[in-house]
Amino acid sequence: xxxxxxxxxxxxxxxxxxxxxxxxxxxxxxxxxxxxxxxxxxxxxxxxxxxxxxxxxxxxxxxxxxxxxxxxxxxxxxxxxxxxxxxxxxxxxxxxxxxxxxxxxxxxxxxxxxxxxxxxxxxxxxxxxxxxxxxxxxxxxxxxxxxxxxxxxxxxxxxxxxxxxxxxxxxxxxxxxxxxxxxxxxxxxxxxxxxxxxxxxx
Numbered sequence: 436x437x438x439x440x441x442x443x444x445x446x447x448x449x450x451x452x453x454x455x456x457x458x459x460x461x462x463x464x465x466x467x468x469x470x471x472x473x474x475x476x477x478x479x480x481x482x483x484x485x486x487x488x489x490x491x492x493x494x495x496x497x498x499x500x501x502x503x504x505x506x507x508x509x510x511x512x513x514x515x516x517x518x519x520x521x522x523x524x525x526x527x528x529x530x531x532x533x534x535x536x537x538x539x540x541x542x543x544x545x546x547x548x549x550x551x552x553x554x555x556x557x558x559x560x561x562x563x564x565x566x567x568x569x570x571x572x573x574x575x576x577x578x579x580x581x582x583x584x585x586x587x588x589x590x591x592x593x594x595x596x597x598x599x600x601x602x603x604x605x606x607x608x609x610x611x612x613x614x615x616x617x618x619x620x621x622x623x624x625x626x627x628x629x630x631x632x633x634x635x636x637x
Contacts, residue, residue, distance in 0.1 A: 494566035494579075497624075501563050501579045501616050504529050504624035508614075509558075515542050516552040519595055531617070531625045551595045554604065556587040560637070568618075577618035584637035585610040611637045 490498065507529035515523040521542040527535065545551065565580040586609055592602040612631035616624050 490563065490566060493568055494563075497566060497568070497577065497579075497618070497622075498563050500622070500624050501566070501581065502561070504616055504626055505561070505581050505614060508626040512538060513552075513555050516545070517555075519546045519551050521546055529625055531627050534626060534628050545592075546595075549595050550592050550601050553591050553593045553598075553600075554589040556585045556590060556610075558583050558585045560584045574620045575618065575622060576620070577624075579616040579618075579624070581614040581616060583612045583614065585612060585631070609634050609637050 508526070511523055511526040511529060515521060515526055515538075519542065521539050526538070530538065561581065561583045563579055563581055566577065567579070568575070568577040570576070588604055588606040588608055591600055591604040593600050610631040611634045612629055614626055614630075615628040617627045618624050
């Protein structure tokens with residue numbers, strides 16, 4: 436009964452994972468996992484990312500670093516869900532609380548249930564729409580907003596040992612997401628929050 440109850444609850448876990456962490460296909464098949472995908476690189480089934488022309492010169496200059504942090508976060512969050520690694524040191528380079536803490540809880544929940552993710556979402560239309568840069572007591576700080584559209588119809592949940600499908604992929608689910616990036620004083624960007632909602636299309 437306990438195992439059956441856990442399986443029945445899994446769809447809710449999947450939705451929480453997708454809503455909070457925006458699983459992505461970003462370079463999930465890359466042999467080199469030591470680096471984030473290059474900013475603006477195309478993802479399978481998607482269009483390349485690009486900076487909106489409405490951004491000012493200073494904002495445009497930091498956009499590649501912002502997108503690199505976003506791509507790194509997506510890449511390593513996907514890997515952690517696929518492997519059950521809820522304490523990924525690579526992911527910590529690109530994500531901070533509250534997003535990181537939420538992600539760790541969700542992947543640990545999957546780990547406890549003995550399941551992992553198979554497949555990944557595709558995304559398109561990734562763009563930086565707002566960048567705020569300032570200095571506080573001589574220390575540079577910044578925030579940025581990233582919009583994205585996700586299609587998670589390629590994701591299924593499988594048993595980590597037998598690889599049997601526990602929850603099959605569901606076609607036609609899209610997520611419109613808004614991510615928040617923050618800049619550290621050393622000008623290193625990280626992702627701190629993601630808000631996503633299910634939509635018919637985006």
